Amino acid sequence: MPTVPPLDIDATVVDICRQHANAPADLIEILHDLQEQIGHVPQSALPTIATALNLSRAEVHGVVSFYHDFREKPAGAVTVKICRAEACQSMGALPLIERICARHGVQLGGTSADGRITVEAVYCLGNCALSPAALVNDKPVGRINDERLNAAIRGAMS
Numbered sequence: 001m002p003t004v005p006p007l008d009i010d011a012t013v014v015d016i017c018r019q020h021a022n023a024p025a026d027l028i029e030i031l032h033d034l035q036e037q038i039g040h041v042p043q044s045a046l047p048t049i050a051t052a053l054n055l056s057r058a059e060v061h062g063v064v065s066f067y068h069d070f071r072e073k074p075a076g077a078v079t080v081k082i083c084r085a086e087a088c089q090s091m092g093a094l095p096l097i098e099r100i101c102a103r104h105g106v107q108l109g110g111t112s113a114d115g116r117i118t119v120e121a122v123y124c125l126g127n128c129a130l131s132p133a134a135l136v137n138d139k140p141v142g143r144i145n146d147e148r149l150n151a152a153i154r155g156a157m158s
């Protein structure tokens with residue numbers, strides 16, 4: 001069986017920064033590109049980004065930590081994003097989030113020990129009419145309850 005060579009994160013970062021002409025103004029796009037390519041934005045990549053863009057590490061770290069979209073570690077096989085903004089809260093999103101986290105043994109914003117599921121909170125998916133709303137592997141699921149959400153998760157895992 002052929003082996004897959006390990007991903008050279010530094011080379012990937014340098015390549016992405018070059019695609020953006022090492023422009024500091026493109027920092028957020030660069031971070032998004034990195035997360036899209038390798039699934040997360042590891043701390044180890046930040047010094048390379050800072051050097052390429054001629055920014056301080058603190059500036060890069062500040063942006064990464066400000067935006068909740070960026071993950072420091074790879075997500076699980078299934079990513080569940082549950083809206084906790086006002087309309088969804090009023091329809092029971094918060095206890096639903098607690099139950100789904102307990103069911104899968106995961107902290108909100110984290111990934112289960114077996115790597116099967118990541119549960120994250122988001123703020124309005126633009127699907128308020130079908131609140132409470134979620135995304136399961138980026139697929140919208142509206143009017144979620146335990147049953148509907150667990151069915152969507154099972155579907156994404158199979």
Ligand code: FES
Pocket residue numbers: 083084085086087088089123124125126127128131132133
């Ligand atoms: S408030 Fe939840 S989708 Fe808008």
